[in-house]
Amino acid sequence: xxxxxxxxxxxxxxxxxxxxxxxxxxxxxxxxxxxxxxxxxxxxxxxxxxxxxxxxxxxxxxxxxxxxxxxxxxxxxxxxxxxxxxxxxxxxxxxxxxxxxxxxxxxxxxxxxxxxxxxxxxxxxxxxxxxxxxxxxxxxxxxxxxxxxxxxxxxxxxxxxxxxxxxxxxxxxxxxxxxxxxxxxxxxxxxxxxxxxxxxxxxxxxxxxxxxxxxxxxxxxxxxxxxxxxxxxxxxxxxxxxxxxxxxxxxxxxxxxxxxxxxxxxxxxxxxxxxxxxxxxxxxxxxxxxxxxxxxxxxxxxxxxxxxxxxxxxxxxxxxxxxxxxxxxxxxxxxxxxxxxxxxxxxxxxxxxxxxxxxxxxxxxxxxxxxxxxxxxxxxxxxxxxxxxxxxxxxxxxxxxxxxxxxxxxxxxxxxxxxxxxxxxxxxxxxxxxxxxxxxxxxxxxxxxxxxxxxxxxxxxxxxxxxxxxxxxxxxxxxxxxxxxxxxxxxxxxxxxxxxxxxxxxxxxxxxxxxxxxxxxxxxxxxxxxxxxxx
Numbered sequence: 001x002x003x004x005x006x007x008x009x010x011x012x013x014x015x016x017x018x019x020x021x022x023x024x025x026x027x028x029x030x031x032x033x034x035x036x037x038x039x040x041x042x043x044x045x046x047x048x049x050x051x052x053x054x055x056x057x058x059x060x061x062x063x064x065x066x067x068x069x070x071x072x073x074x075x076x077x078x079x080x081x082x083x084x085x086x087x088x089x090x091x092x093x094x095x096x097x098x099x100x101x102x103x104x105x106x107x108x109x110x111x112x113x114x115x116x117x118x119x120x121x122x123x124x125x126x127x128x129x130x131x132x133x134x135x136x137x138x139x140x141x142x143x144x145x146x147x148x149x150x151x152x153x154x155x156x157x158x159x160x161x162x163x164x165x166x167x168x169x170x171x172x173x174x175x176x177x178x179x180x181x182x183x184x185x186x187x188x189x190x191x192x193x194x195x196x197x198x199x200x201x202x203x204x205x206x207x208x209x210x211x212x213x214x215x216x217x218x219x220x221x222x223x224x225x226x227x228x229x230x231x232x233x234x235x236x237x238x239x240x241x242x243x244x245x246x247x248x249x250x251x252x253x254x255x256x257x258x259x260x261x262x263x264x265x266x267x268x269x270x271x272x273x274x275x276x277x278x279x280x281x282x283x284x285x286x287x288x289x290x291x292x293x294x295x296x297x298x299x300x301x302x303x304x305x306x307x308x309x310x311x312x313x314x315x316x317x318x319x320x321x322x323x324x325x326x327x328x329x330x331x332x333x334x335x336x337x338x339x340x341x342x343x344x345x346x347x348x349x350x351x352x353x354x355x356x357x358x359x360x361x362x363x364x365x366x367x368x369x370x371x372x373x374x375x376x377x378x379x380x381x382x383x384x385x386x387x388x389x390x391x392x393x394x395x396x397x398x399x400x401x402x403x404x405x406x407x408x409x410x411x412x413x414x415x416x417x418x419x420x421x422x423x424x425x426x427x428x429x430x431x432x433x434x435x436x437x438x439x440x441x442x443x444x445x446x447x448x449x450x451x452x453x454x455x456x457x458x459x460x461x462x463x464x465x466x467x468x469x470x471x472x473x474x475x476x477x478x479x480x481x482x483x484x485x486x487x488x489x490x491x492x493x494x495x496x497x498x499x500x501x502x503x504x505x506x507x508x509x510x511x512x513x514x515x516x517x518x519x520x521x522x523x524x525x526x527x528x529x530x531x532x533x534x535x
Contacts, residue, residue, distance in 0.1 A: 004177070006169040007036030009141040010098065012178035015041060016142075017149045019069050021418060023057040025050050027073020029100035029116060032169030034071070045418050045448060047411060048440035050077050054084025055408050055438075056415030057095045059379060062398055063419035065220075067094040067152045074100045074166070075116025078124075083405045085128050088159040090402030091241065092218055092302070094152035095159040096145070097129070103167040104136055122163055130158040136165070138173050142181060150183035155301035155318055157218065187219070187318035188301055190325055194315045198297045199329035201272050201313070207294070208234040208333070209254075209270035213284060214241030215277015215301055215319040217396070222246070224323035225276065231327060233335035234274070235342045237263060239284040242277060244396025251339035255346065257391045259286055261533035262348040270294050274326075275312070277319040279305030283390075283401060287534035299323070353530050361388055361527050364502055368429070368455065369394065371509035376425050377416050381409030383431035384463050384527045407437025410454050414441060417450040425451045425513045432458040432483045439484075442493040445518035453513050456486050458524045467529055490520040497522065 010033045014022065021043045026034045037044050047053040050072050057068035072078055078099040088095045101107065101121060102114040109119040118124070122132045131151040133144045141164065148160040202208050216225055216238075222245055229236045229252050236246045237254035246253055257263045264286045267273060271294035278284050279300065288309070296312035299322045306314035315322055353362075365388050372378060380386035380399040386409075389397055398416075400408035413428035420426070430438075435456045445452055457463075461480040469476040490497035497520035500508040505523060512519040 004173050005032055005036065006138040006141060006164065006171050006173060007032035007034070008039065009138055009173060009178060010145065010164065010169070011036045011040035011042055013142045013145040013181060014069050016178045016181040017146065017183070018066065021045060021060065022069045022071050023047065023053045023060065023415065024071035025053050025073070025077065027077040027100065029102065029166040030071065030073040030077070030169065032166070033098070033100065033164070047414070047444050049438070050080035051084045051407065052411035052438050052441050054081040054095065054097070055087070055411040056418070058084060058088045058091075058093050059398065059412035059415035060419045061088075061093045061095055063377060063416045067096045067149055068415070070095055070097040072097070072099050073116070074102060074121065075118055077116075078121060078163075082124065082128060083403070085125070085159045085161075087400050087403040087405060087408065089128050089130070091214065092157045093159065094157040096148050096152050096162065097159060098162045098164065100169060101163045101165040104165045107134070107136070107165065122161065125161040128159070129161045131160045133160065133162045135162065135168060138168055138171050139175070141168075142178050146181040146183055150185050153183070153185035155185075155187050155219075187321060188316055190299070190315050190317035190322040194313065195322065195325045195329055198274070198313060198315065199326055199331070201295055201297060202232055202234070202274065202326070203331035203333055205272035205333075207270050208232050208272045208274065209267055210234050210236040210274045210276065211239065211267060211278060211284070212236055212242040212245040212276050213239045213278025215299075216242050216245035216323075218277070219301070219318050219320040221276070221320035221323050224320055224327055228323055228327040228330065231330055232333045233338040235266075235338060237267065239278050240390040240399070240401050243393065248394040252342055254342055257349045258284060259391060259533065260349045260352065261286070262345055262352065264290055264533070266345050268292055272297065275299070276323060277301070280309045285309065289534045356530055358528065358530055360502060360525070362392075364505060364523070364525065364527065365389060365392055367502070367506035368427070368509065371506050371513060372427050373425060373513065376427060376513070377420070378427040378429065379409050379413040379416060381428075381430035381434035382406050382464070383429065383434055383457060384459075384529055385429055385457050387464065387529060406434040409434060410438045410452070411441050413452045413454070414444055414450050417452050418448070422449070422451055425453060427513070428452055428454045430454065430456050431463055432456060432460065432486070433462040433481055435486065436483065439489065442490055442495050442518070442520075446494045449517050451517060453509065453519045453521060455509065455521045455523065457527065458483065458486065458522055459526045463527065464529065486520060486522045495520055499524070
């Protein structure tokens with residue numbers, strides 16, 4: 001018993017809450033917790049930079065649906081997680097970030113001159129995470145972690161921050177090991193009178209349409225959405241975060257062409273538009289050019305997003321519970337022409353894209369799609385091919401479109417590979433600029449032998465920014481980059497790599513995806529975006 005300390009209370013609490021894996025990077029103030037990992041049953045996955053560890057935890061939570069612990073040190077170590085936590089916050093991903101702190105005597109801005117000391121470390125996190133929890137004694141650790149865990153899992157889900165002083169982590173404890181911690185995250189239930197009103201509006205509608213956002217996927221409401229859409233014969237479009245919420249090839253599927261004016265016009269023309277799990281933000285509203293002419297019903301677990309952009313019948317509720325109730329309450333409605341109308345919209349979208357000489361881009365995306373085994377997850381950085389995938393990738397994908405930061409693709413794919421227990425390949429897609437944010441994680445991939453294939457599309461710079469600046473100003477500035485020989489660099493980490501071409505991409509990518517362990521595929525290509533419709 002004398003060997004146990006505050007760090008053991010951390011690992012015991014996480015285990016009692018159901019955690020099996022911890023991501024992170026050690027630091028001097030956090031060593032008490034990291035030493036306790038050695039005595040615990042938790043698997044530890046260490047990355048080479050804290051922000052990348054945060055991205056890995058984010059992906060682990062997305063794939064499993066369970067909170068992912070992230071363990072880092074004080075000051076610089078903690079602050080390096082902020083960009084990753086912003087992505088988790090924007091995408092409602094439950095990451096439980098645990099950072100160390102200076103000794104208790106230094107809390108409150110006393111300016112004792114401790115290493116890594118900040119006057120108010122937690123202030124840096126308040127604008128990003130759902131809740132902040134500060135521990136001052138070892139006995140507070142289990143309760144603080146349970147409260148943080150419950151906060152992360154309570155809709156709307158999101159990241160939380162827990163900080164524990166160095167001396168508390170190192171202090172000996174004599175209390176029995178933590179055996180059980182109970183939490184009760186309760187999804188918000190829809191109010192009956194709102195469901196009745198929404199069901200009546202949808203049942204009487206002449207042109208009902210559904211826009212499915214990320215809340216549908218997060219709540220596992222795909223079955224309820226399908227049942228409601230088929231009962232109403234209502235077309236369904238998915239936001240970029242909601243991809244996978246509705247079957248891509250279904251006759252009622254408008255797919256995800258939300259940056260296309262034909263889709264925007266169709267959504268605007270609905271006399272009743274049901275928006276589920278989306279706040280109708282910038283990307284979901286074609287950069288706020290969307291102007292609905294009919295009645296809007298909005299189901300959203302985050303009350304702050306209700307009617308934040310458009311007046312609506314706002315229903316604060318979990319998407320699965322609300323859609324299930326609507327599917328039961330709505331009257332059956334038949335529209336034999338709904339599928340033909342959907343097909344006509346998709347044909348107009350296809351014709352617009354087809355008139356822009358973008359065959360290379362479509363062939364590259366099709367090659368990636370064909371090479372990736374069915375149900376294998378993919379994680380995309382902020383790069384031109386990812387922007388194509390937002391609209392054209394058939395089904396679920398994961399990207400950093402919540403906060404829009406670079407460097408997400410590869411470390412998140414590593415976290416997903418850990419979540420799937422290395423049971424299936426995972427694809428990461430980056431541009432050469434974004435790849436440089438996480439190149440050190442090739443060492444992580446090799447160390448843990450993770451089956452992640454990293455496709456790097458090398459266009460010599462920040463390709464999308466190059467396009468934006470050229471369109472806006474006539475020329476680009478600060479977008480051209482010197483970069484390494486990615487094949488040689490990957491091989492120096494012991495990771496097999498191949499340089500491919502658009503013509504060989506499907507074959508080369510399929511081959512390395514089928515092989516065990518990590519791999520890199522480099523595609524030198526200058527891709528272009530389809531023309532925007534919001535300008």
